Amino acid sequence: MKRDIILAGVGGQGILSIAATIGTAALDNGLHLKQAEVHGMSQRGGDVQSHLRISSKEIASDLIPAGKVDIIISVEPMESLRYLPWLSKDGWLVTNTQPFVNIPNYPEVEEVMDKVKALPKHIAIDADKIAKDLGSPKSANIVILGAASPFLEMDTEAFENALRKIFGSKGEDVVNANIEAFRAGLKHAQKNQ
Amino acid sequence: MQKLLLLGDEAIAQGAIDAGLSGIYAYPGTPSTEITEYVQRSKEAKERKIRSDWSANEKTAMESALGMSYAGKRAMVCMKHVGLNVAADAFVNSTITGANGGLIIVSADDPSMHSSQNEQDSRFYGKFSFMPILEPTNQQEAYDMVHYGFEMSERNKIPVLLRITTRLAHSRAGVARKELNDQNEVKLPDNLTQFVLLPSIARKQYKVLLENQETLENESRESGFNKYFEGNDKSLGIITCGLAYNYLMENYSDEKLNYPLLKVGQYPIPKDMVEKIYDECDELIIMEDGYPILEELVRGFLNKGKVIKGRLDGSIPRDGELNPNIVARALGLTDEVGEPVPPFVVGRPPSLCKGCSHTDSFQALNEALGKYSPGRVFSDIGCYTLSALKPLESINTCVDMGASITMAMGAADAGLVPAVAAIGDSTFTHSGMTGLLDAVNNNSPITVLILDNATTGMTGGQKSSALGRIESICIGLGVEEEHIRILKPLAKNHEENVKIMEEEFEYNGVSVIIPRRECIQTLNKRMRAKHKAKKLEQK
Numbered sequence: 001m002k003r004d005i006i007l008a009g010v011g012g013q014g015i016l017s018i019a020a021t022i023g024t025a026a027l028d029n030g031l032h033l034k035q036a037e038v039h040g041m042s043q044r045g046g047d048v049q050s051h052l053r054i055s056s057k058e059i060a061s062d063l064i065p066a067g068k069v070d071i072i073i074s075v076e077p078m079e080s081l082r083y084l085p086w087l088s089k090d091g092w093l094v095t096n097t098q099p100f101v102n103i104p105n106y107p108e109v110e111e112v113m114d115k116v117k118a119l120p121k122h123i124a125i126d127a128d129k130i131a132k133d134l135g136s137p138k139s140a141n142i143v144i145l146g147a148a149s150p151f152l153e154m155d156t157e158a159f160e161n162a163l164r165k166i167f168g169s170k171g172e173d174v175v176n177a178n179i180e181a182f183r184a185g186l187k188h189a190q191k192n193q
Numbered sequence: 194m195q196k197l198l199l200l201g202d203e204a205i206a207q208g209a210i211d212a213g214l215s216g217i218y219a220y221p222g223t224p225s226t227e228i229t230e231y232v233q234r235s236k237e238a239k240e241r242k243i244r245s246d247w248s249a250n251e252k253t254a255m256e257s258a259l260g261m262s263y264a265g266k267r268a269m270v271c272m273k274h275v276g277l278n279v280a281a282d283a284f285v286n287s288t289i290t291g292a293n294g295g296l297i298i299v300s301a302d303d304p305s306m307h308s309s310q311n312e313q314d315s316r317f318y319g320k321f322s323f324m325p326i327l328e329p330t331n332q333q334e335a336y337d338m339v340h341y342g343f344e345m346s347e348r349n350k351i352p353v354l355l356r357i358t359t360r361l362a363h364s365r366a367g368v369a370r371k372e373l374n375d376q377n378e379v380k381l382p383d384n385l386t387q388f389v390l391l392p393s394i395a396r397k398q399y400k401v402l403l404e405n406q407e408t409l410e411n412e413s414r415e416s417g418f419n420k421y422f423e424g425n426d427k428s429l430g431i432i433t434c435g436l437a438y439n440y441l442m443e444n445y446s447d448e449k450l451n452y453p454l455l456k457v458g459q460y461p462i463p464k465d466m467v468e469k470i471y472d473e474c475d476e477l478i479i480m481e482d483g484y485p486i487l488e489e490l491v492r493g494f495l496n497k498g499k500v501i502k503g504r505l506d507g508s509i510p511r512d513g514e515l516n517p518n519i520v521a522r523a524l525g526l527t528d529e530v531g532e533p534v535p536p537f538v539v540g541r542p543p544s545l546c547k548g549c550s551h552t553d554s555f556q557a558l559n560e561a562l563g564k565y566s567p568g569r570v571f572s573d574i575g576c577y578t579l580s581a582l583k584p585l586e587s588i589n590t591c592v593d594m595g596a597s598i599t600m601a602m603g604a605a606d607a608g609l610v611p612a613v614a615a616i617g618d619s620t621f622t623h624s625g626m627t628g629l630l631d632a633v634n635n636n637s638p639i640t641v642l643i644l645d646n647a648t649t650g651m652t653g654g655q656k657s658s659a660l661g662r663i664e665s666i667c668i669g670l671g672v673e674e675e676h677i678r679i680l681k682p683l684a685k686n687h688e689e690n691v692k693i694m695e696e697e698f699e700y701n702g703v704s705v706i707i708p709r710r711e712c713i714q715t716l717n718k719r720m721r722a723k724h725k726a727k728k729l730e731q732k
């Protein structure tokens with residue numbers, strides 16, 4: 001088993017929580033893991049990405065070669081497209097549809113979404129709306145994780161246990177909100193795959 | 194014991210704690226900051242009373258650690274690569290004094306300049322100073338090298354340089370821990386003149402240092418960090434180090450690598466290992482993240498006419514960090530890249546946070562400078578450097594920490610009056626104070642803005658050495674009290690702030706303006722912690 005993942009978004013959108021959840025689930029499954037994060041300058045409202053690799057075999061490189069990514073998981077639509085050179089021919093792109101506009105020259109949202117929808121394997125999901133409807137607007141990132149989970153080759157229970165571990169210190173309510181968000185994302189993916 | 198999932202930086206910190214560290218000294222700088230922060234947060238480090246507060250700059254950090262080593266205990270210094278320029282005087286001389294307690298200097302390079310103004314390679318400093326260098330390829334090796342490094346440092350009475358790069362510093366993987374060592378007791382050097390670098394003593398010590406190079410080369414041969422892998426296909430030999438080794442192996446994850454391979458993890462490199470691969474292969478390719486230092490070494494060792502490929506002959510790009518695809522292309526392997534980035538995807542540069550005090554300060558500055566010709570704001574390094582970009586476009590220089598005040602002084606000497614310096618509070622105590630003394634002694638007609646947000650914002654909000662001391666430092670350095678002006682950078686104070694700046698531009702001497710308002714990020718962090726403490730209390 002081997003999954004090479006790029007997580008994408010804008011500084012502060014919570015991609016590291018997604019990474020931590022997948023990472024915890026992978027470790028609990030006895031898998032190897034490498035995760036390259038971006039810290040520093042680019043965190044201040046700039047684009048951020050993380051290369052996350054999980055495998056049953058030892059992993060050599062911290063960076064994933066271009067053209068070899070199995071799945072791009074993005075909390076922002078334009079950011080999801082920034083990493084297309086990494087995506088393999090039969091890779092999946094899972095993205096939030098809600099743009100994060102903090103630059104004056106953000107492209108037309110329609111143009112962005114048309115490109116996403118032109119990809120043969122994609123899941124586009126309005127995670128912000130789903131999270132808001134669930135009453136926990138902060139867990140949009142976990143909705144996205146839920147939508148991406150069918151492609152990660154680990155079972156739902158592993159992810160939910162990981163969410164319990166990651167958010168456990170914040171109390172039962174936060175844990176449950178995130179598990180609900182995860183399930184909502186998963187349901188959406190199953191319907192739209 | 195279960196493996197810990199650690200960043201490369203954290204693996205180094207945990208390794209140091211476990212190896213019997215007594216003190217870590219550092220000034221923050223991406224990508225090295227998390228080493229010291231890990232020790233500061235560690236319960237074990239607290240129980241073991243390991244000192245870990247931030248230093249004012251990299252030079253003071255280096256010297257403090259050297260002092261701890263003098264007294265016989267294990268010390269670590271951490272910095273980003275350009276920090277080594279600041280620490281260089283102490284660093285270079287520390288191989289002449291030698292060490293007593295184990296001393297490791299960690300310098301984190303940033304090839305491709307993810308968060309830096311250059312991509313200098315710290316290994317040059319190691320070579321220049323005759324200091325042994327360790328260069329890990331992964332988190333586990335980083336952990337192990339700290340243990341080995343302290344032992345080697347004590348065995349050979351010499352400081353050790355641990356060189357890492359951004360990708361290792363900020364990448365996570367599983368790390369297995371070793372047993373916890375006790376800390377050393379205080380024990381002074383056997384020779385109490387060892388650290389006295391009078392020429393007569395330094396000359397002797399330098400000879401010893403040169404003589405010891407052979408022993409250090411033997412250490413490199415025997416430690417296991419330099420490895421020779423035999424291969425049947427001798428048409429090419431590969432020499433590699435650091436993360437380049439991982440990128441190479443990534444390209445051979447499904448098939449066996451058949452070329453002879455020398456993996457370098459410790460310097461000085463044993464000459465015979467290099468000779469062996471040169472002699473048995475038709476051509477060599479050298480892959481390293483950073484400057485072509487191995488490549489130049491190998492060319493220098495044996496210039497006997499064979500083709501040596503690398504960054505110098507263009508087989509690998511001369512600048513920027515490596516990745517698996519660059520390595521594949523250099524080896525003539527196929528590398529398939531996915532679709533190109535659609536043209537409408539635009540850059541998303543970092544920007545000042547919403548509500549940042551720097552925005553208000555520079556809006557006032559832009560207006561106050563309105564009546565003068567443009568191009569007179571000398572700035573420094575910190576979050577406020579982002580004011581060079583749209584929409585503010587306020588500053589004209591950013592060179593090295595502390596350069597703002599002294600460059601403004603030089604420009605004023607040349608006749609550019611008024612000249613303005615803009616410097617953050619942490620940068621001011623890092624290396625702005627001595628420049629301000631120069632300006633005062635020179636009676637320069639400059640206005641210095643010390644942007645006091647009560648923290649080291651750029652690197653994530655570490656405690657600033659300047660906290661609560663800025664006015665008294667300025668007065669102590671001789672700035673006249675009536676020309677030290679404090680203002681609160683808020684939109685509602687805009688008119689008043691512009692007026693204060695205009696007044697000081699007119700003054701024909703050194704004035705200091707201190708816009709003071711806490712960084713939004715540290716303020717929020719503080720409020721959250723307070724809220725949490727209150728909640729706990731109520732429970």
Ligand SMILES: Cc1ncc(C[n+]2csc(CCOP(=O)(O)OP(=O)(O)O)c2C)c(N)n1
Pocket residue numbers: 220221222223251273275276277279574575576577594616617618619620621646648649650651652657712
């Ligand atoms: C010699 C050196 N050391 C460290 C750094 C990393 N660094 C860049 S800016 C900065 C601190 C800036 O703090 P401050 O001056 O208070 O400004 P702020 O970011 O808070 O606005 C640091 C540590 C560097 N660029 N050069």
Ligand code: SF4
Pocket residue numbers: 044544545546548549550551576646650651712713714715
């Ligand atoms: S981190 Fe603080 S100093 Fe830096 S931009 Fe944000 S608010 Fe301003």
